Amino acid sequence: MTKAARTHPTRIAVDGGGTALSYAELDAQAAAFADGLRRRGLRRGDRIAVFTPNRAEYFPVLFGLFKGGFVAVPVNAKLHASELGFILENSGARAVVFAEKSSGVVAAALGSSPHTERIIVGRGGPGSFAEIVASGCSAGFADAEVDSDDLAWLFYTSGTTGRPKGAMLSHRNLRASTMNALADMCDFQPEDVVLHVAPLSHGSGLYALPAIARGAKNHVHAGTSFTPTAVLDTIERERVTVIAFLAPTMIHRLVEADSEHRTSTLRRIVYGGAPIDPSLARKAIDRFGSIFVQLYGQGEAPMTITYLRPQDHHGKAMSSTGIVRTDVEVRVVDETGSPVPEGAEGEVCVRGDVVMQGYWNNSEASAEALRGGWLHTGDVGRFEDGRLYLLSRQNDVIISGGSNIYPREVEEALLAHPAVKEACVFGEPDQKWGESVVAAVVTSSTVGAEELMVWCRDTIASFKKPKRIEFVGSLPKNAYGKVLRRQVRDDLTAPGSP
Template identity: 50%
Template sequence: MNVYAMFADAMRRCADAVAIRHGERRLSYRELDAMAAAAGALFASHGCLPGDRILLFLRNGFEYPALLLGAMRAGFVVVPVNAKLHPREVAWIAGDCAPKVVVTHREHVVPLREGLDAATQCRMLAVEDLGLADSPLSKPVEAEPDDPAWIFYTSGTTGRPKGATLTHRNLVAAAVNCLADIFDFRSDDRVLHVAPLSHGSGLYLLPSLARGAANIISDRPSFQPDEVLDMVAAEGITAFAFVAPTMIVRLLDAAPRDDLRSLRGVIYGGATIHLEHIKAAVARFGPIFHQLYGQGEAPMTISCLPARDHVGADDQALLSAGYVRAGVEVKLVDGEDREVGPDEDGEICVRGDVVMKGYWGNPKATASALRGGWLHTGDIGHFDGGGRLRVLDRRHDTIISGGTNIYPKEVEDVIASHPGVREVIAFGLPDPEWGESVAVAVVAEDPELNEAALLSFCKANLASFKKPKRVIFVSELPKNAYGKVLRRALKDQYTSAR
């Protein structure tokens, strides 16, 4: 089954309803289907055959959904990359996946072409020059469930990005499970996409289009909270397709308003959110937040904490990543891949139809990640007393001090609850006595906040061995193109400085 078949019912039932809107431009479901077919025909005219890759290096925009869906409709494999990446980084991805066609903006054509090595032969198309005219409306190409459909490149925070290969089966399972467990999109929804369509927001096009919702695409290069909430009020936005926790923190900075009654769903994930931030968001905006936990290798997702569990919940619930999704299995293992006991921490391992086929062109990494038939996520977690999955941290981020494991998120959650702290990240630094000690980088809300006050706060709220030995005040935390804080960059920077 080609994942595009998921939209057949919406194409019939909502043919004249708005499917995509970007600024003043809009596409009905009928027009979106025609434009996607035209995109597939365009790629085929440049020599693409089923299984060939189409790389999209684009900002959010009007043509993006049709190009994304059109590639899969025609049996090609779409490779969306974040528009904030440097052309050199994109050239490396292109060299890895060998696309037949690259679609980008005019200003990137020459830098990309110059960055590609001689072995990478591809057609470079500027999106401004495409002119996707109507073409004969052929049926979507038949696809086997395990045929690749989307290559999702990881953010590469610890090295070169790897291409998680998602099949038609993976995408169908992820979309169906989203509708079952995370958010039940409806045909009267107006879904705002403020995050890159190359990432989570693009994945959420699938379930929202399957239900006939209108998708409003924002192309703002940065997240402007007041502007976004003005759009919610003016346009009756009912859902944010996907936002990162840093965006929720920014929403708390927006001016108070009482005209957001249309908003019924905010799907967030991609990184952990601190307890005080989500509490403040629920108190201000109401029971509209749906948390997901997953990764590019198992998109949309592994577990979910629904909106109803954000209200009147104890801290244990809000600190969790919710309940394991329908059609997903999770087990926790130790360093020898032995399943741990019910009250122990272990690496989160996943299997089910949402788990990737493997890493593109990287059998060694695939064998390591999928050993024993389970995706080894690299995240450490446990199940709490309510049966919810709690993600403690990345395995490689664990701080080992005096032989004891300290999870950065435990430290961060305490410090983030201080009223003078805006953002915080914890990491380990070499320590001649303990092996490693805890350091924190802090963005202060209160300019008067100092190290002594913060350490005193930690002494009152945190086990002694988990207290930071070093507090570093910074104006902002380094983040990658997806909004994730670069913990490793801070660790490397201050390790080198020492």
């Protein structure tokens, strides 16, 4: 960002919600924020959580953390207090940056902990982002000297145990992801207007890095929910050229919305999180043009494994995740870790500078995921004609609306209810969301589906709660007592099932 500020000082770097910052102003504000944190006793390497919905201030916060040598811990602003609390405790966060409306969630997450400083964005006064920036000094501020392998971003991704794991992304990892984005996904230019509607804590935030590196204008869409008409209004009004990241369900809603908006300025739409239905792809291309590029990646290899190019959005290729990304190695292996021939099925493994260093404070999971020097994704796939086809997910992750939902964390929420003896959660196809959450539940006493849904909503993020709950007498298990999740799914989704 410092380089972009020198090259394009007067260009608008970010705007949205009534705030606009030039590159020079963004650089100065980020430096002052970093210096203000130092003056409060925070030191290089300290983890700082960012728990706020999309807003223009996200940029000086994030780049201020990078400038100061701190470790950013971006957190989905929709998470429940208990989920936020675990991440704050697990990461050892020294501070949390949050929007004023999230004060109650943050208070519940932190409890009486005196160790985590609270920084509010969106207003002034003591403890605010504005106060810290005002207390810092940008003049003569020197960016922290960091090594390529120093930790830059803790990307929390849920695991099959129900507890999130912090993927450790170094400065090298972020640089590799950024360079790959410029090489494969979008060649950002200073003239681009980049729209951010997906959470900056995840994919859209990662794609802000190459956009900033090239001096593009980043427009942060106002509002906390995705409203198709408002997004189309923004595209037309701001003359947007690139949408940084969308989930397929968002594309579906844009296609179904009013088609009178002028969107001819668009030259690239990046999407991912789930495959796109071919019929939807055709409608989207008819509406917006052949400007779509799909990514396949994980938090452990942020946004960077394979990609489906605009010219590949047709025929059989549409059911693939495309070709291997620049400067990344991908192979499919058998149970012994040996590569399988093209056309054979196996686990997808990745190697390259984009792959995480490991999981924060979890050496066992790190060793398992990175065995043999390759990231084992847990996804089953095969190569054909140079393209990767995903067949299933070993970890049974549910992707709904572009967000990952892991069955175990929903099951644990259900099992905490006194009437629930057993629970098995899985995803089923959903035309609107890609997949929806279904739970098969064995109970010890009478309880209604609505009560269990409310129970989950009060325990985990609302988007993770089941959309459908089926009550069963028992769950099928193997000889070792493990629930046969796929059999449960097949039984409850077969024609004629409840």
